[in-house]
Amino acid sequence: MTLLDIRNLNLAMRSYEGETQILHGIDLKIERGEIWGMVGETGSGKSLTGLSVSRLIPSPPGRYLAGSIEFQGKDVLKATDKEMRALRGRHIGMIFQDPTTNLNPAFRIGTQLVDVALHAGHADPSVLGLSGGASRGDLKRAARRVAVEMLDKVGIPKAAERIHDYPHQFSGGMRQRVLIAMAMIGKPDLLIADEPTTALDVSVQAQILRLIHDLVAERNIGVLLITHNLGVVAQICSHVAVMYRGRILEAGPVGDVLKRPSHSYTQALLNSVPTAHTKRGELKGLSGVMPETAA
Numbered sequence: 001m002t003l004l005d006i007r008n009l010n011l012a013m014r015s016y017e018g019e020t021q022i023l024h025g026i027d028l029k030i031e032r033g034e035i036w037g038m039v040g041e042t043g044s045g046k047s048l049t050g051l052s053v054s055r056l057i058p059s060p061p062g063r064y065l066a067g068s069i070e071f072q073g074k075d076v077l078k079a080t081d082k083e084m085r086a087l088r089g090r091h092i093g094m095i096f097q098d099p100t101t102n103l104n105p106a107f108r109i110g111t112q113l114v115d116v117a118l119h120a121g122h123a124d125p126s127v128l129g130l131s132g133g134a135s136r137g138d139l140k141r142a143a144r145r146v147a148v149e150m151l152d153k154v155g156i157p158k159a160a161e162r163i164h165d166y167p168h169q170f171s172g173g174m175r176q177r178v179l180i181a182m183a184m185i186g187k188p189d190l191l192i193a194d195e196p197t198t199a200l201d202v203s204v205q206a207q208i209l210r211l212i213h214d215l216v217a218e219r220n221i222g223v224l225l226i227t228h229n230l231g232v233v234a235q236i237c238s239h240v241a242v243m244y245r246g247r248i249l250e251a252g253p254v255g256d257v258l259k260r261p262s263h264s265y266t267q268a269l270l271n272s273v274p275t276a277h278t279k280r281g282e283l284k285g286l287s288g289v290m291p292e293t294a295a
């Protein structure tokens with residue numbers, strides 16, 4: 001069964017100026033084992049596509065005009081709130097672009113990780129390595145163990161000690177790893193990562209990408225990686241979708257799209273990536289203005 005099948009997704013958003021259509025007929029299929037990069041300039045609709053999959057766009061301001069988003073055969077746009085809560089974290093893990101949804105500064109790293117692990121464990125104790133009849137105490141102990149394991153896995157040294165720290169005691173790169181640990185702790189089948197490495201320096205970025213890559217290899221999950229960075233796409237993605245003005249211009253295996261871009265926009269996007277040979281003053285911008293999103 002296809003892991004994620006977005007068909008003809010049309011989304012409008014209401015603002016004080018009235019309603020404008022943002023997504024125009026998005027089609028995207030993600031199978032297990034695939035890492036899809038989604039690229040496109042600011043405002044092209046990448047985040048709203050990602051948020052739609054977890055149905056995290058409130059209505060209003062959002063309104064789906066048409067389309068479906070089947071996750072493992074079930075349309076999330078028709079799911080109940082209860083069904084969605086069971087999916088989020090447990091089956092669909094998300095790393096958000098919006099920093100305000102990140103770690104809560106008032107709680108220890110461990111508390112925040114254990115909360116997510118417990119939430120997943122209540123729905124399905126096997127996530128924590130437990131059987132159906134586990135007691136509350138069993139769940140708590142297992143959640144703590146899994147939280148330390150996951151923190152260790154994302155490369156936080158001395159995880160068992162560091163779990164007692166508050167977010168401000170972690171560097172930006174370490175906090176980002178915690179967010180990835182949080183997104184992965186419920187053993188999701190699909191990971192949606194919205195600009196997970198944009199704020200990080202190059203060496204940390206490489207580590208995080210390797211981590212995502214390894215998680216895919218190990219658990220055969222699917223990934224939707226939203227990024228501005230075509231270098232990132234070339235490095236770890238198996239497939240890429242290029243968005244422009246709320247549409248997917250082209251999509252397919254990364255080698256095909258990057259080697260033989262069929263749209264002039266994709267070509268321009270590729271040309272705008274600086275290489276080691278780019279001379280000063282040669283950086284190309286994309287011509288044209290960012291579109292009004294009105295249909």
Ligand SMILES: Nc1ncnc2c1ncn2[C@@H]1O[C@H](COP(=O)(O)OP(=O)(O)OP(=O)(O)O)[C@@H](O)[C@H]1O
Pocket residue numbers: 013014015022040041042043044045046047048049061097293
């Ligand atoms: N809550 C909202 N209400 C109204 N319009 C919105 C809302 N959120 C986003 N939009 C509009 O939807 C369009 C797509 O936004 P989206 O955040 O998906 O872009 P993006 O491709 O993720 O951009 P970026 O690369 O900057 O993150 C933009 O034109 C934006 O102004």
Ligand SMILES: [Mg+2]
Pocket residue numbers: 046047048097194
């Ligand atoms: Mg975005």
